[in-house]
Amino acid sequence: MIFEPQRHKEPTMLPLRSFFTREDGAPKSTEIIDQVQRCRRLYNAIQHPRGQPNRNTCWTEIEKAFLADYEFSSVSKLRTMPALRQFVGYVLSRLEDAFAHPGPLQDGIWCEALVFSFERAQQDAEFWIKLLRTTLCNRPLGYESVQFILSSPEYAVPGADCENELSGLYRDFVLDNLRKRYPKANAVLQQRLADARVARWRMLHWHKRNMSTDGEPIALSSYRPEGFWPQPPALPAGAKEVLCPYCADAIPVAICEPERWKAHVLYDFHPYICMHEECNADAAFASTEDWNYHMCCHAWEDEEEACPLCKMDLPPGSARHLTEHLEEEIMSIQPHSHCPGKED
Ligand SMILES: [Zn+2]
Ligand SMILES: [Zn+2]
Numbered sequence: 001m002i003f004e005p006q007r008h009k010e011p012t013m014l015p016l017r018s019f020f021t022r023e024d025g026a027p028k029s030t031e032i033i034d035q036v037q038r039c040r041r042l043y044n045a046i047q048h049p050r051g052q053p054n055r056n057t058c059w060t061e062i063e064k065a066f067l068a069d070y071e072f073s074s075v076s077k078l079r080t081m082p083a084l085r086q087f088v089g090y091v092l093s094r095l096e097d098a099f100a101h102p103g104p105l106q107d108g109i110w111c112e113a114l115v116f117s118f119e120r121a122q123q124d125a126e127f128w129i130k131l132l133r134t135t136l137c138n139r140p141l142g143y144e145s146v147q148f149i150l151s152s153p154e155y156a157v158p159g160a161d162c163e164n165e166l167s168g169l170y171r172d173f174v175l176d177n178l179r180k181r182y183p184k185a186n187a188v189l190q191q192r193l194a195d196a197r198v199a200r201w202r203m204l205h206w207h208k209r210n211m212s213t214d215g216e217p218i219a220l221s222s223y224r225p226e227g228f229w230p231q232p233p234a235l236p237a238g239a240k241e242v243l244c245p246y247c248a249d250a251i252p253v254a255i256c257e258p259e260r261w262k263a264h265v266l267y268d269f270h271p272y273i274c275m276h277e278e279c280n281a282d283a284a285f286a287s288t289e290d291w292n293y294h295m296c297c298h299a300w301e302d303e304e305e306a307c308p309l310c311k312m313d314l315p316p317g318s319a320r321h322l323t324e325h326l327e328e329e330i331m332s333i334q335p336h337s338h339c340p341g342k343e344d
């Protein structure tokens with residue numbers, strides 16, 4: 001009888017966001033790094049039959065991107081997109097299974113019976129690596145979609161009685177404030193800014209719920225009362241890493257130096273949102289350069305125009321005026337208070 005292998009089927013996968021409510025909890029960046037390191041060890045231990053090409057060499061590039069210094073690593077880019085990070089964790093766990101499959105060599109001797117299943121596991125690994133690569137390279141956004149954060153029950157913020165959800169109250173409060181401060185601004189922009197702020201507030205609460213070590217939530221008490229800029233966490237003596245209160249990642253303490261900290265929290269908040277009334281790109285950026293590039297698509301900037309928020313007349317090249325508004329509106333969120341009215 002001729003043994004005829006079944007045609008290899010691609011492993012099935014669930015849609016990205018269905019991972020977000022899995023019961024086993026959301027993986028942290030450090031857990032993703034552990035997974036990558038386990039995959040790395042397994043990959044290096046795979047014994048390929050002599051003369052057979054290793055079909056999964058591009059894994060090493062992905063592994064390098066994950067294990068790079070924190071600021072440049074793939075894993076740090078996932079901190080603003082927890083659902084995507086959860087998906088990456090899932091893909092890595094499937095890859096780990098595939099890499100853990102025994103090779104066709106037993107005690108250095110070629111074992112025909114094991115070849116087929118080994119080959120299948122290698123094909124599975126190839127699929128998961130490709131998926132991981134596409135997921136990381138084609139990330140459409142730098143920050144999770146505002147609509148997703150606002151509508152996903154995963155990000156709900158329960159009140160002190162654990163029953164009422166606070167986001168509606170908080171949004172009313174934020175919008176009311178924005179209307180008072182920018183009474184002449186277009187209602188679409190007032191609402192967009194309110195939504196962006198509420199989304200980050202929900203995300204901060206989510207991180208806070210998920211970053212406990214030994215069940216103890218990290219206190220967000222390091223805000224300077226006189227300024228809105230989020231301050232770095234206190235550094236325990238001799239520590240090499242510290243938990244960031246805004247993204248819950250374990251970050252090297254060197255990132256708490258002023259310039260690097262600024263870049264870090266700008267990424268955590270992605271405060272620069274599009275200020276063009278007709279834009280529906282859900283655009284949010286961590287740098288003024290990226291924001292400028294986006295705003296130029298709307299032919300905004302070079303003409304003399306009034307500020308879309310405070311309506312002050314601005315000479316050409318006054319982008320900084322607007323980015324300062326955005327920093328102040330979005331980065332001054334203080335999630336440690338549960339009571340919307342007392343938040344500011
Ligand atoms: Zn952070
Ligand atoms: Zn836009």
Ligand SMILES: [Zn+2]
Nearest residue numbers: 307309310311
């Ligand atoms: Zn203004």
